[in-house]
Amino acid sequence: MSPIAVDPRDRLIVALDLPSVTEAEALVDRIGDAATFYKIGYRLAYSGGLSLVRRLSDAGLKVFIDLKLHDIGNTVEDGVRALSDLGVTFLTVHAYPQTMRAAVRGRGEDGPTILAVTVLTSYDQADADEAGYAMPVADLVALRARQAADAGIGGIVCSAAEAISVRSAIGPSRLIVTPGIRPAGDAVGDQKRVMTPAAAMAAGIDHIVVGRPITQNADPRAAAQAILAEMG
Numbered sequence: 001m002s003p004i005a006v007d008p009r010d011r012l013i014v015a016l017d018l019p020s021v022t023e024a025e026a027l028v029d030r031i032g033d034a035a036t037f038y039k040i041g042y043r044l045a046y047s048g049g050l051s052l053v054r055r056l057s058d059a060g061l062k063v064f065i066d067l068k069l070h071d072i073g074n075t076v077e078d079g080v081r082a083l084s085d086l087g088v089t090f091l092t093v094h095a096y097p098q099t100m101r102a103a104v105r106g107r108g109e110d111g112p113t114i115l116a117v118t119v120l121t122s123y124d125q126a127d128a129d130e131a132g133y134a135m136p137v138a139d140l141v142a143l144r145a146r147q148a149a150d151a152g153i154g155g156i157v158c159s160a161a162e163a164i165s166v167r168s169a170i171g172p173s174r175l176i177v178t179p180g181i182r183p184a185g186d187a188v189g190d191q192k193r194v195m196t197p198a199a200a201m202a203a204g205i206d207h208i209v210v211g212r213p214i215t216q217n218a219d220p221r222a223a224a225q226a227i228l229a230e231m232g
């Protein structure tokens with residue numbers, strides 16, 4: 001079901017959260033062969049970034065479209081079908097059962113791997129309480145991971161702090177993808193459930209997603225190489 005990460009660099013996904021395609025292309029050039037997998041999220045996608053998908057894949061790079069879809073089933077199914085035609089490796093939906101089932105229908109037999117976002121890594125318990133979820137964040141992540149597996153989803157997005165319980169909920173063949181990664185000493189910013197690259201790998205995740213620690217670094221290539229070295 002899941003693409004196998006044959007190149008160790010594929011385990012690092014760089015979030016291209018940049019304001020324009022020009023800046024994103026310049027960053028990809030600066031990083032060079034230190035990264036093979038890039039994520040396009042709201043900021044870039046809504047600034048013409050979907051046009052970059054073909055250019056990145058033509059250059060042999062993998063692409064993750066992170067639009068975190070969540071809508072009525074029909075709209076999600078059609079949206080996933082349209083995104084599948086772009087030829088990306090991963091795309092995201094929020095981990096609501098109806099949404100996930102619709103996404104799996106839209107993906108069809110050979111579409112991208114759908115990742116279900118369980119509880120955002122910018123949420124701690126107080127944020128989940130405020131949103132009305134009357135259960136511990138770790139339990140909510142595990143519940144959504146089980147529901148994702150039931151829906152036929154290919155991978156889970158969670159904090160690496162939940163990786164062990166998520167792995168037992170979804171089994172060995174589905175992917176665990178973890179943002180909220182910070183090398184020791186880096187600014188955490190708005191992330192709340194964070195782990196270092198080394199700790200995430202030790203927890204058994206498949207891919208880490210890293211944005212600002214690379215994109216805001218004066219030397220993004222060196223930052224990516226240091227994270228890869230820490231991942232082992």
Ligand SMILES: O=C(O)c1cc(=O)[nH]c(=O)n1[C@@H]1O[C@H](COP(=O)(O)O)[C@@H](O)[C@H]1O
Pocket residue numbers: 015017041066092117119120121122157158179180181189191209210211212213
């Ligand atoms: O789906 C995601 O990629 C995602 C889920 C989540 O729970 N937390 C999270 O930070 N992300 C994304 O991962 C990236 C993290 O960026 P940095 O905090 O700059 O490393 C951003 O592009 C977020 O949109």
